[in-house]
Amino acid sequence: MPVLGCVCLRPGLRVDDSWGPRVLWCVVSRCRSEPEGHVPPTTLPALPGVSLPHRLFYRYQDLAPQLVPLSYTSRPDVKVPYELIGSMPELKDNPFRQRIARVFSDDGDGHMTLDNFLDMFSVMSEMAPRDLKAYYAFKIYDFNDDGYICVWDLGQTVTKLTRGELSAEEVSLVCEKVLDEADGDHDGRLSLEDFQNVILRAPDFLSTFHIRI
Numbered sequence: 001m002p003v004l005g006c007v008c009l010r011p012g013l014r015v016d017d018s019w020g021p022r023v024l025w026c027v028v029s030r031c032r033s034e035p036e037g038h039v040p041p042t043t044l045p046a047l048p049g050v051s052l053p054h055r056l057f058y059r060y061q062d063l064a065p066q067l068v069p070l071s072y073t074s075r076p077d078v079k080v081p082y083e084l085i086g087s088m089p090e091l092k093d094n095p096f097r098q099r100i101a102r103v104f105s106d107d108g109d110g111h112m113t114l115d116n117f118l119d120m121f122s123v124m125s126e127m128a129p130r131d132l133k134a135y136y137a138f139k140i141y142d143f144n145d146d147g148y149i150c151v152w153d154l155g156q157t158v159t160k161l162t163r164g165e166l167s168a169e170e171v172s173l174v175c176e177k178v179l180d181e182a183d184g185d186h187d188g189r190l191s192l193e194d195f196q197n198v199i200l201r202a203p204d205f206l207s208t209f210h211i212r213i
């Protein structure tokens with residue numbers, strides 16, 4: 001039985017009017033990046049006095065020790081490939097891992113400089129402000145990078161959330177319900193403003209849109 005966040009999709013279950021808010025809640029909350037299964041112990045050195053940026057640097061360096069020099073003072077032109085970023089325990093089970101890496105990488109290819117890596121974990125940290133998180137969540141769901149979440153973007157989102165287990169017709173119905181709920185200016189797509197209004201109504205957003213590291 002596919003599970004869409006808090007919504008269980010049973011065969012024959014009718015998509016009704018209550019789906020708009022329920023799916024929206026799932027959409028905004030499931031951008032979280034905690035793996036669903038066992039979390040392997042982190043390799044970060046949990047030393048007192050070692051700040052988060054330093055710990056993140058060690059984590060970045062540990063992903064590709066052959067590429068990233070331990071002495072980073074000359075700021076070398078280094079990028080860690082997406083294949084290594086996306087396989088981190090914090091990201092590997094997240095259906096949006098490729099979008100997250102693309103959004104935070106300079107060239108949109110998912111390959112990350114140290115600055116990109118620090119930005120990603122800063123925004124996904126529990127301390128980041130709501131508006132910043134909303135801005136990046138919007139970018140992650142804007143699959144075709146045109147500044148709006150359109151029906152096609154929503155279709156991609158719902159398909160990823162349900163890991164491809166909904167029929168095309170069901171995906172289309174869910175997208176319609178989400179738009180009914182969130183498209184404040186009725187232009188058939190979600191602007192950043194529409195999306196921010198949804199976030200304001202989702203009190204769990206701040207606590208769920210994060211990567212625990």
Ligand SMILES: [Ca+2]
Binds near residue numbers: 142143147148149153
């Ligand atoms: Ca779009």
Ligand SMILES: [Ca+2]
Binds near residue numbers: 184186189190194
């Ligand atoms: Ca709109």
